[in-house]
Amino acid sequence: MQDLSANPKFISIEGISRRYPKSGGGTTTIFEDLWFSMRKGEFACVIGHSGCGKTTVLNILNGLDAPDDGAAIVDGRAIEGPSLDxxxxxxxxxxxxxxxxxxxxxxxxxxxxxxxxxxxxxxxxxxxxxxxxxxxxxxxxxxxxxxxxxxxxxxxxxxxxxxxxxxxxxxxxxxxxxxxxxxxxxxxxxxxxxxxxxxxxxxDVDEAIYLADRIVLMTNGPQAMVAEIVENPLPRNRVRTEIHHHPDYYAIRNHLIDFLVFRSKTFKDAIPAGYDRRHPPVVRPAASGSTAPSGSRAA
The missing domain is CATH 3.40.50.300 (P-loop containing nucleotide triphosphate hydrolases)
Incomplete structure (x- = not known):
């Protein structure tokens, strides 16, 4: 199984923003100053309500759209258009x-x-x-x-x-x-x-838990932001019929649902002390009922 500790910034989203003109003048900022990275061989999911810019982020990674600020980088090269890579x-x-x-x-x-x-x-x-x-x-x-x-x-x-x-x-x-x-x-x-x-x-929260190594949580748009990165506490070789028996399964599921129902709406109005857009907090939900920092920060 691949070592995910290697090349921690194989994919890197660095301070990207996307704005669109309003029909009556001015602009709408879909998201601003987004930062997160992915390791080679990692499976990452992004969760957030409609309008937070998830598909726009994907289109920027695909090269079909371009950020107004910042850059998206794959394997050390900035994305400048579509590619078979x-x-x-x-x-x-x-x-x-x-x-x-x-x-x-x-x-x-x-x-x-x-x-x-x-x-x-x-x-x-x-x-x-x-x-x-x-x-x-x-x-x-x-x-x-x-x-x-x-x-x-x-x-x-x-x-x-x-x-x-x-x-x-x-x-x-x-x-x-x-x-x-x-x-x-x-x-x-x-x-x-x-x-x-x-x-x-x-x-789909259950889809993210089953598939992802890490889950990126985005607040509601406009002006969406990455609230945190959730590390999946389940083993990588997880089995669908067994994951709900894992002691940390409901910890991560409840954490994600709590974000979607409540914190995705209120996060921007009550940003936690010490929050840094460039290094969103990385958390690992635990069966004890506490959501412990993973010991690392998003690059």
Missing amino acids: RAVIFQGHSLLPWRTVLGNVAYAVAARHRDWPRAKVQAHAMAFIEKVGLKGSELKKPSELSGGMKQRVGIARALSIEPKMMLMDEPFSALDALTRGTLQDEVRRICLETGQTAFMITH
């Missing part, structure tokens, strides 16, 4: 309807490796189709697939280009509960096996 899985599958499963994944592989012969591209694509459990369906077109299978193709396509970072915008929100759980299992397994760095937006 960063793959995105959307809420919708966004597949090419005229291509087969293999054709959709191979299209991404060929874009990444333009000098590869067709046979090598298809073999590489098939390896990732198998990883998401779609072997035997590679010649089907999207119209022949269920919603869950289409999302599997999207996951295979994103992973096949072996990106430095995988970005996910609520990729399971439109699926039924059983399919959602199955795909969460697949994504977690693949990320652990490959050491993939992943950043996901979610409104």
